[in-house]
Amino acid sequence: xxxxxRVLEALAARIDTPAPIILTDVMQGxxxxxxxxxxxxxxxxxxxxxxxxxxxxxxxxxKAGAVGITAGNVGExxxxxxxxxxxxxxxxxxxxxxxxxxxxxxxxVTTRLRVGVDNFSAIDAIAEAMGSDAGRLEVVIEVDCGAGxxxxxxxxxxxxxxxxxxxxxxxxGVFTYPGHGSSGPDARKRAAMDQEAALTDAVRSxxAVGITAxxxxxxxxxxxxxxxxxxxxxxxxxxxxxxDLNNTRLGACTEDQIALFVAGTVVSDWVPKxxxxxxxxxxxxxxxxxEIGFGAVAGTQAVLSKLNEYHGFLPLPSGAQxxxxxxxxxxxxHVCPVVxxxxxxxxxxxxxxxxxxxxxxxxxxxx
Amino acid sequence: xxxxxRVLEALAARIDTPAPIILTDVMQGxxxxxxxxxxxxxxxxxxxxxxxxxxxxxxxxxKAGAVGITAGNVGExxxxxxxxxxxxxxxxxxxxxxxxxxxxxxxxVTTRLRVGVDNFSAIDAIAEAMGSDAGRLEVVIEVDCGAGxxxxxxxxxxxxxxxxxxxxxxxxGVFTYPGHGSSGPDARKRAAMDQEAALTDAVRSxxAVGITAxxxxxxxxxxxxxxxxxxxxxxxxxxxxxxDLNNTRLGACTEDQIALFVAGTVVSDWVPKxxxxxxxxxxxxxxxxxEIGFGAVAGTQAVLSKLNEYHGFLPLPSGAQxxxxxxxxxxxxHVCPVVxxxxxxxxxxxxxxxxxxxxxxxxxxxx
Numbered sequence: 001x002x003x004x005x006r007v008l009e010a011l012a013a014r015i016d017t018p019a020p021i022i023l024t025d026v027m028q029g030x031x032x033x034x035x036x037x038x039x040x041x042x043x044x045x046x047x048x049x050x051x052x053x054x055x056x057x058x059x060x061x062x063k064a065g066a067v068g069i070t071a072g073n074v075g076e077x078x079x080x081x082x083x084x085x086x087x088x089x090x091x092x093x094x095x096x097x098x099x100x101x102x103x104x105x106x107x108x109v110t111t112r113l114r115v116g117v118d119n120f121s122a123i124d125a126i127a128e129a130m131g132s133d134a135g136r137l138e139v140v141i142e143v144d145c146g147a148g149x150x151x152x153x154x155x156x157x158x159x160x161x162x163x164x165x166x167x168x169x170x171x172x173g174v175f176t177y178p179g180h181g182s183s184g185p186d187a188r189k190r191a192a193m194d195q196e197a198a199l200t201d202a203v204r205s206x207x208a209v210g211i212t213a214x215x216x217x218x219x220x221x222x223x224x225x226x227x228x229x230x231x232x233x234x235x236x237x238x239x240x241x242x243x244d245l246n247n248t249r250l251g252a253c254t255e256d257q258i259a260l261f262v263a264g265t266v267v268s269d270w271v272p273k274x275x276x277x278x279x280x281x282x283x284x285x286x287x288x289x290x291e292i293g294f295g296a297v298a299g300t301q302a303v304l305s306k307l308n309e310y311h312g313f314l315p316l317p318s319g320a321q322x323x324x325x326x327x328x329x330x331x332x333x334h335v336c337p338v339v340x341x342x343x344x345x346x347x348x349x350x351x352x353x354x355x356x357x358x359x360x361x362x363x364x365x366x367x
Numbered sequence: 368x369x370x371x372x373r374v375l376e377a378l379a380a381r382i383d384t385p386a387p388i389i390l391t392d393v394m395q396g397x398x399x400x401x402x403x404x405x406x407x408x409x410x411x412x413x414x415x416x417x418x419x420x421x422x423x424x425x426x427x428x429x430k431a432g433a434v435g436i437t438a439g440n441v442g443e444x445x446x447x448x449x450x451x452x453x454x455x456x457x458x459x460x461x462x463x464x465x466x467x468x469x470x471x472x473x474x475x476v477t478t479r480l481r482v483g484v485d486n487f488s489a490i491d492a493i494a495e496a497m498g499s500d501a502g503r504l505e506v507v508i509e510v511d512c513g514a515g516x517x518x519x520x521x522x523x524x525x526x527x528x529x530x531x532x533x534x535x536x537x538x539x540g541v542f543t544y545p546g547h548g549s550s551g552p553d554a555r556k557r558a559a560m561d562q563e564a565a566l567t568d569a570v571r572s573x574x575a576v577g578i579t580a581x582x583x584x585x586x587x588x589x590x591x592x593x594x595x596x597x598x599x600x601x602x603x604x605x606x607x608x609x610x611d612l613n614n615t616r617l618g619a620c621t622e623d624q625i626a627l628f629v630a631g632t633v634v635s636d637w638v639p640k641x642x643x644x645x646x647x648x649x650x651x652x653x654x655x656x657x658e659i660g661f662g663a664v665a666g667t668q669a670v671l672s673k674l675n676e677y678h679g680f681l682p683l684p685s686g687a688q689x690x691x692x693x694x695x696x697x698x699x700x701h702v703c704p705v706v707x708x709x710x711x712x713x714x715x716x717x718x719x720x721x722x723x724x725x726x727x728x729x730x731x732x733x734x
Contacts (some may be wrong), residue, residue, distance in 0.1 A: 050676060098382045144637060
């Protein structure tokens with residue numbers, strides 16, 4: 001029986017499934033390892049809290065040496081700011097529709113706030129919303145490095161910085177996200193090189209207009225190990241705190257470095273060579289595909305082949321026996337969309353002797 | 368400009384995106400139509416609240432004539448019971464691990480509670496957990512009708528009912544879920560016929576052991592229209608209250624009967640012929656595939672081709688123009704996993720003149 005199954009045995013009587021379980025010793029190891037790596041490379045760490053959305057975990061990241069946090073939207077930033085986090089970067093091309101402009105302005109006057117922008121209309125709209133407080137808002141120009149998502153061409157970074165300054169905002173640097181580094185093990189290094197190149201061009205574009213890029217911010221858990229301090233000043237990994245099967249497949253972590261799994265119970269076993277777990281899309285989210293499956297039972301060859309909302313279909317590897325009532329540790333493919341399904345974490349360690357409940361404080365805050 | 372876009376124009380200044388928008392007139396039409404259909408067929412309606420997880424919507428379903436509600440787990444049942452819903456069927460093969468047995472017992476003594484069972488071990492474990500209150504818990508035997516998920520063979524229903532009665536529980540009938548009716552338009556009727564056949568066999572199996580099946584419970588939104596009162600006594604549709612693109616494709620609803628959409632804002636447009644919306648997997652969930660996409664912009668040919676957590680990739684149909692800042696109505700493929708991502712609904716009607724906020728009361732209650 002593997003480590004996670006032993007933990008579940010120790011907790012079984014005290015937890016109802018499905019439930020997300022954190023091993024604090026493994027999580028702390030992940031936090032400390034990345035922090036040490038960054039220190040050695042002369043990089044700041046600004047963890048992305050979208051992965052955990054949990055104040056306690058954010059505090060541990062700061063305590064370990066993080067310079068601040070990264071958020072994915074205004075709601076996440078508000079939750080962490082209200083809890084005393086005072087250096088927050090919303091790494092997203094914010095459009096201040098609805099009440100978002102007012103919320104941004106309120107945040108900017110109470111905490112050190114940076115937001116991403118990648119276009120001129122957003123700069124105007126945000127400046128409009130900030131009014132006389134425009135000078136309180138630092139903007140970081142997002143450039144694209146090959147993910148083909150958001151982000152301006154690196155060569156446009158300078159002009160956007162000038163536009164932001166003209167409107168009274170404070171351009172402090174550039175950021176990008178090497179999303180194409182998740183497409184395969186060999187893609188990580190290439191994406192990291194694309195990232196370095198794009199940020200280098202963006203910094204040059206800043207120089208050309210006479211603005212200094214103090215912040216040169218890079219992703220991401222899969223590309224961390226290739227980040228150098230040549231041009232990059234900070235990294236914004238999120239998933240590293242928990243890790244998951246996708247990162248294991250990419251070679252970005254080992255299975256022993258996975259700090260979160262979802263406890264599920266076998267509830268039905270009528271179909272030959274298959275059992276049903278109480279872990280479906282509303283617990284795991286639909287992350288995966290028929291080829292890699294939708295989550296694996298730790299320490300076994302068993303992989304969920306299909307998910308309904310409250311049902312996980314688990315074909316049994318030959319020889320495997322999971323009687324009804326068995327509680328199994330399911331390791332997600334992608335951890336970020338799992339966490340937001342739950343109100344709280346079950347927090348223990350590799351011995352299963354401790355048991356705490358931590359809220360997923362920013363869950364449901366999406367805008 | 369279509370109806371949904373007009374609604375968004377009317378609300379734009381008052382909502383932040385992403386946000387789930389309900390059109391109450393369309394929703395009420397869905398509730399009343401299914402209720403009228405069931406009345407005509409002599410069927411009871413026991414709506415599955417997993418789709419909306421909202422007390423106010425549940426109350427409207429009861430007011431329209433529903434006999435009670437269906438829940439997918441103990442947590443949902445607890446939330447609705449605490450709000451006064453007094454006839455609840457947990458249509459799931461419950462295993463009372465952790466504190467779930469105690470929670471079930473507590474629920475059963477305070478409200479009329481039915482739970483699904485499909486195996487003998489669960490019957491023993493649940494009876495154990497109920498102790499002297501076993502007689503307060505009605506059990507409904509789940510049988511499989513071809514979905515290959517949970518549910519005993521119909522012929523085993525009688526023996527399970529006997530076992531339940533021996534343990535002091537109250538077997539009241541049988542239920543099944545024709546999940547294979549969602550695999551395509553032609554699959555709906557076939558699945559409904561499989562459902563009818565399986566329930567007929569299950570009722571016969573009850574008769575053979577001298578137990579009457581008062582409850583003969585069937586799914587589901589895609590198969591409603593094929594349900595007859597020949598053997599079936601109640602239907603448990605969930606999605607019908609909102610509807611979605613999957614049900615439109617199956618022919619189970621029209622686009623005008625879709626009562627929920629997700630408002631998203633165009634935040635970036637650097638990639639030619641593509642814009643990025645602030646609607647990703649954490650708002651829509653990853654429901655769909657590259658072929659059908661991951662959600663469509665109502666009234667247009669635009670379909671989301673890819674989702675990241677906070678980003679939706681929207682290729683632009685020729686001629687379409689969505690400037691940055693445009694708020695668009697995104698219709699989900701599958702509505703159930705969308706709702707649980709949000710704390711509250713934005714509630715309006717087809718004129719966009721009203722604006723209320725309804726909590727997703729049972730969101731996050733997964734066990």
